[in-house]
Amino acid sequence: MNEIFIENIDWENSILVDTRSPAEFETGHIDGAISLPILDNDQRAKVGVCYKKHGQEKAIELGLQLAGGRFLDIYQTLKKIEKQNKIIVIYCARGGMRSGTVVSLMSSLKVNCFILVGGYKTYRNYILSLLEDEDFYNFIAINGYTGSGKTEILKMLEKDNILTIDFEAKATHAGSVFGKIPFNGDKTTQQQFENRVASELYKARYKYSDKKKLTFFVEAESRKIGDNVFTKNFYEKIKNAPTIVIDLPFEERIKRILEEYPPTHPFFKEALIQLRELLGGELFKKLLNYYELEDYDSLITELLKYYDKKYAHSIDSKKEQIVAKYSGSIEEIFNSIKKFIDNNNLLFD
Numbered sequence: 001m002n003e004i005f006i007e008n009i010d011w012e013n014s015i016l017v018d019t020r021s022p023a024e025f026e027t028g029h030i031d032g033a034i035s036l037p038i039l040d041n042d043q044r045a046k047v048g049v050c051y052k053k054h055g056q057e058k059a060i061e062l063g064l065q066l067a068g069g070r071f072l073d074i075y076q077t078l079k080k081i082e083k084q085n086k087i088i089v090i091y092c093a094r095g096g097m098r099s100g101t102v103v104s105l106m107s108s109l110k111v112n113c114f115i116l117v118g119g120y121k122t123y124r125n126y127i128l129s130l131l132e133d134e135d136f137y138n139f140i141a142i143n144g145y146t147g148s149g150k151t152e153i154l155k156m157l158e159k160d161n162i163l164t165i166d167f168e169a170k171a172t173h174a175g176s177v178f179g180k181i182p183f184n185g186d187k188t189t190q191q192q193f194e195n196r197v198a199s200e201l202y203k204a205r206y207k208y209s210d211k212k213k214l215t216f217f218v219e220a221e222s223r224k225i226g227d228n229v230f231t232k233n234f235y236e237k238i239k240n241a242p243t244i245v246i247d248l249p250f251e252e253r254i255k256r257i258l259e260e261y262p263p264t265h266p267f268f269k270e271a272l273i274q275l276r277e278l279l280g281g282e283l284f285k286k287l288l289n290y291y292e293l294e295d296y297d298s299l300i301t302e303l304l305k306y307y308d309k310k311y312a313h314s315i316d317s318k319k320e321q322i323v324a325k326y327s328g329s330i331e332e333i334f335n336s337i338k339k340f341i342d343n344n345n346l347l348f349d
Contacts, residue, residue: 001103004089004114006126011203014087017078017113019098020120028191030091030123031199036074038067038098060097067101074102078111088113095119124191127198131234136213137201139241140323142337143220143315146176146307147253147260148246149330150219156334162341163204163216170196173226174260176307178271180226181261193228220318243318244337247327254300263296279306 009016016033018025021044025035039047043066051059081088088111092098095118103115116122142150151168158164168174171193172183188196204214220243223235230238248256261268272291276284283306290299315322326336 091116141220141241144246171225
């Protein structure tokens with residue numbers, strides 16, 4: 001049977017195939033993997049009960065009986081992948097029965113594929129150790145007031161082949177009480193958040209294997225984004241990173257917030273109500289009145305003034321870490337950051 005270890009995967013040319021149940025996949029999977037379960041959730045539960053009552057042999061027989069109809073679909077899917085000239089890596093929970101059965105059967109049918117040694121468990125150990133490994137990556141944090149275009153700057157840098165990690169995209173949450181709006185309420189499990197973040201690290205390390213240390217641009221974040229939390233040491237690197245502060249004209253920020261967090265969104269009023277205690281009764285009533293009158297420009301103006309006070313304190317607390325400040329249009333800020341990168345040779349140590 002063809003085996004491959006997690007450290008040896010060619011991430012640019014491989015497709016990972018998860019043979020676990022849909023529920024296991026949803027809790028967490030290798031970032032970018034496709035789900036080809038041998039058993040659905042109910043079938044997996046039945047096999048588990050059978051194992052407890054009647055032992056391994058009977059459980060295997062039941063599993064094979066239940067999974068029989070799935071192997072044709074798996075075969076057809078893997079044949080299509082094979083035509084893409086991709087390396088097929090199959091995994092299950094621990095690199096055992098499920099992935100082993102698929103790899104053995106597919107190999108007998110002339111489908112070239114590999115089993116991931118140790119399966120998803122080994123992958124999780126690998127990425128958790130990677131998040132704590134401070135020896136091969138640094139961060140530069142982009143900070144600024146709400147609506148300053150920090151996420152857009154990250155996207156522009158990424159398009160220009162600068163290493164970035166968009167933590168909010170990984171968490172499907174923009175951080176604040178309004179953070180569900182840009183992602184329409186999608187949620188990411190803690191496992192999958194960690195997997196997505198770590199995938200940016202190991203893919204970059206694989207691509208730039210000749211470099212000792214890599215520098216990623218990130219957005220300055222609190223330790224918690226939505227329901228997801230950074231590991232302690234990883235967050236310390238974000239919190240203590242050299243920081244670039246950016247600023248857009250206030251009117252431009254209002255325009256951006258109206259586009260990114262439209263008050264007409266179903267989640268907006270719910271988020272506003274959650275802020276009631278922090279805002280205080282008078283300001284909350286004022287904002288709610290603007291909302292009900294559909295005076296959205298005034299609503300966002302007052303909200304930005306509220307958030308600006310919070311961000312001003314946050315930015316001031318990091319003044320010793322600030323290495324540059326840029327204002328102007330998004331394009332001007334982007335060009336300034338590019339010059340900063342070139343002048344300081346920051347990407348690789």
